[in-house]
Amino acid sequence: GENVEQHPSTLSVQEGDSAVIKCTYSDSASNYFPWYKQELGKRPQLIIDIRSNVGEKKDQRIAVTLNKTAKHFSLHITETQPEDSAVYFCAASKNTGNQFYFGTGTSLTVIP
């Protein structure tokens, strides 16, 4: 089965700095890679996603890059703000239904 590894598990940055979270996956058949943000006590919510036919996608301060050859993808958050503090999960999925393999999460703290 698919195995998704996520690093780092915790990350602290100063407000205004950039944050990068990295994930690797094992199954070359995976073709959809979403990122979810989970604030304390709340439900996970999709913040950005990328499909395997695209190498990079950007949405304002958030970007995701995908390297299919190396089987890794990364989340980049620029100009971080305190409200970016949350746990971020990467995930991978194949075209076989809505079965997602999640990473173990990164707890991001943005220090004002």
Next chain:
Amino acid sequence: KAGVTQTPRYLIKTRGQQVTLSCSPISGHRSVSWYQQTPGQGLQFLFEYFSETQRNKGNFPGRFSGRQFSNSRSEMNVSTLELGDSALYLCASTPREGANTGELFFGEGSRLTVL
């Protein structure tokens, strides 16, 4: 539109008991999946239902089961509870038919504590 609704939100059980959790998806969503969230383990896939049929199943023992009704509402059941079953159980629905449809819309979860 109402979001994904899960009941109960919190429950405490003792070892050996069984529990049933309920999930009502967003209106019009036909795919419902369940995830177990524990500290340090992230979200682990339990199973997915689409049109009352289990479409995918994760690597959990047979004590974990589920079903989906004709109105797309879903239930999951855990029998013979163990301490390690303590977790947040999240239900998610998706808006479109077919495979790999994209965004999961999560409920707030049912937090199960097994004593």
